Amino acid sequence: MLILKKRVIALTCALLLAGCGGDSNDSSEPAFTTKSALGEALFRDNNLSFNRTQSCATCHSPEHAFIDPRLNAGGEVSAVSRGDDAVSFGDRNAPTAMYxxxxxxxxxxxxxxxxxxxxxxxxxxxxxxFDGRADDLQAQAAGPLVNSIEMAMPDKASVIDRVLANSDYVEAFTTIYGSAIFDDVDAAYDAVTDSIATFEKTDAFAxxxxxxxxxxxxxxxxxxxxxxxxxxxxxxxxxxxxxxxxxxxxxxxxxxxxxxxxxxxxxxxxxxxxxxxxxxxxxxxxxxxxxxxxxxxxxxxxxxxxxxxxxxxxxxxxxxxxxxxxxxxxxxxxxxxxxxxxxxxxxxxxxxxxxxxxxxxxxxxxxxxxxxxxxxxxxxxxxxxxxxxxxxxxxxxxxxxxxxxx
CATH class of the missing domain: 1.10.760.10 (Cytochrome c-like domain)
Incomplete structure (x- = not known):
């Protein structure tokens, strides 16, 4: 937790210094001003997987009706998805996230x-x-990030550490969810999954x-x-x-x-x-x-x-x-x-x-x-x-x- 707080302080200082520097970027708009825009960025971000090889969009591609379009060795869409480690495969087909x-x-x-x-x-x-084990979209979004054969992040804190490495994310999360959002890993992780779920409720999915x-x-x-x-x-x-x-x-x-x-x-x-x-x-x-x-x-x-x-x-x-x-x-x-x-x-x-x-x-x-x-x-x-x-x-x-x- 101490490491996370130090990271937030450092990034916050960097943001404040940039705001006082008087350069040409002073008046630029924040990268993400809504939960859905932030959620879309997270949904597409490969950095949220352990080896930085895949995102939510890898298995739910917006360009392919939100399924996994990757091909198997025979040149057909694979029945099951390959994980971030490039060797692990699941046992179920990635369903469309639409609707x-x-x-x-x-x-x-x-x-x-x-x-x-x-x-x-x-x-x-x-x-x-397919088995209803997640009550809602936010609970569903929480699973793949820390699933060992999917995005394979070892724990919630590791996911938040990747979020903290992106100053645009830090600015958005602290603006939307409050300045103390990164004080608690569980609260920060809930904010990540909440923003992804909010994106999944937009017209892009329905x-x-x-x-x-x-x-x-x-x-x-x-x-x-x-x-x-x-x-x-x-x-x-x-x-x-x-x-x-x-x-x-x-x-x-x-x-x-x-x-x-x-x-x-x-x-x-x-x-x-x-x-x-x-x-x-x-x-x-x-x-x-x-x-x-x-x-x-x-x-x-x-x-x-x-x-x-x-x-x-x-x-x-x-x-x-x-x-x-x-x-x-x-x-x-x-x-x-x-x-x-x-x-x-x-x-x-x-x-x-x-x-x-x-x-x-x-x-x-x-x-x-x-x-x-x-x-x-x-x-x-x-x-x-x-x-x-x-x-x-x-x-x-x-x-x-x-x-x-x-």
């Missing part, structure tokens, strides 16, 4: 379902991360600018004969699909629809053996999902993961909590294979039958076995509709695979 601010606090509760033949939901809801959103504002019209329109009808149908059971939060035409209702389910996702080979997990390792959350103790929750948003889903591959599937059509076929007489008994990415679920005892078969089986035309239609959930900034990232949707 994350809409997730409710982690809780056990109930909510209505829309366009679903299933009863209203009762169970765990919300939170951040522009609501997709074709779907524009259609609600009368700025875009789905051609009624297009594949996208057909897919939209399938998605919101109670009779033909069960998509909306888990991926619709509000009543139809809501302008703040996030396309997840933040439920937790085990949908039978298989182990990603390639990811496990990268991260060196022990043989027989199981991702317990929701049960890994310290607030959850019931074995019936094992293998369940938070339902992800479908916004920008067309540009945020690979898919599932472990990145095991690479193509959006594969994901839809995977869902379909739970239905009687499905046309999709074979995983198109492997050419063999779908691998067994990582956790088989808790699969949400009631939801998965609802709806009618699809054919190739239905799959194309669903992909086309999901592409219209891409925010305008990222439409150029939609795969150019020859599928005509409009």
């Amino acid at each position: 994350a601010a809409f997730s409710p606090l982690f809780q056990f509760g109930t909510h209505a379902r829309f366009n679903s033949q299933q009863p209203d939901y009762s169970g765990w809801l919300g939170g951040q991360f 522009p609501f600018s997709s074709k779907y959103d524009r259609s609600l504002r009368g700025e875009y019209t789905y051609d009624p004969l297009s594949k996208a329109a057909q897919g939209k009808a399938l998605f919101f149908s109670q009779q033909f699909t069960a998509c909306a059971t888990c991926h619709q939060l509000n009543a139809n035409s809501s302008k703040t629809e996030t396309f997840t209702n933040y439920e937790y389910h085990n949908i039978g996702v298989p182990i990603n053996t390639a990811a496990r080979a990268l991260n060196g997990a022990e043989a027989g390792a199981i991702d317990s999902g929701l049960l890994a959350n310290n607030a959850v103790t019931d074995e019936a929750e094992k293998g369940k993961f938070k339902v992800p948003t479908l916004r920008n889903i067309a540009v945020t591959a690979p898919y599932m909590h472990n990145g095991v599937f690479r193509d959006l059509a594969t994901v839809i076929k995977f869902y379909d294979h739970f239905l009687t007489d499905s046309n999709y008994a074979i995983n198109p990415e492997t050419g063999v039958a779908w691998a067994d679920a990582e956790v088989s005892a808790t699969i949400s078969l009631t939801e998965l076995q609802d709806g009618n089986k699809m054919d190739d035309a239905d799959i194309d239609a669903m992909v086309c509709f999901l592409r219209t959930l891409t925010d305008e900034r990222y439409e150029a990232l939609i795969p150019d695979d020859g599928l005509i949707c409009d």
Whole structure:
């Protein structure tokens, strides 16, 4: 603590001297005058990782719908992220950070379902991360900085030491959070995570600018004969699909629809053996999902993961909590294979039958076995509709695979 105080005193003196020096920079504006601007700088700052190689933006790139776009040895987007030490890999796919601010606090509760033949939901809801272990965005931001296989800073004090090395940060933190903010490491660390969370609540993360959103504002019209329109009808149908059971939060035409209702389910996702080979997990390792959350103790929750948003889903591959599937059509076929007489008994990415679920005892078969089986035309239609959930900034990232949707 004494070292931190000495560092603050030195930097404060430097700032005061610069202010009295009468040079051409005297009238310059502070680098960061708002929490969100400060949070954006921190979000992008590689210096906040131990080896100074990555930032929050490395695994949640603003240019790539806030996912990790780094490629693996095969030239594809990696299913799991490489850490600051360049050799460690995680076990879960880095989800998009877009629209994350809409997730409710982690809780056990109930909510209505829309366009679903299933009863209203009762169970765990919300939170951040796939297992909800962080209540909110600020708690989520606190994790990666000091995670040994992510940004790998040894402790909070080390993070604050890096902050103190930047005079612009010192000026901003003392102006926004008070002159005594660096007197206590925990308070300073809370200020770091609060500013990052504030940035994550800005429109950059939730522009609501997709074709779907524009259609609600009368700025875009789905051609009624297009594949996208057909897919939209399938998605919101109670009779033909069960998509909306888990991926619709509000009543139809809501302008703040996030396309997840933040439920937790085990949908039978298989182990990603390639990811496990990268991260060196022990043989027989199981991702317990929701049960890994310290607030959850019931074995019936094992293998369940938070339902992800479908916004920008067309540009945020690979898919599932472990990145095991690479193509959006594969994901839809995977869902379909739970239905009687499905046309999709074979995983198109492997050419063999779908691998067994990582956790088989808790699969949400009631939801998965609802709806009618699809054919190739239905799959194309669903992909086309999901592409219209891409925010305008990222439409150029939609795969150019020859599928005509409009």
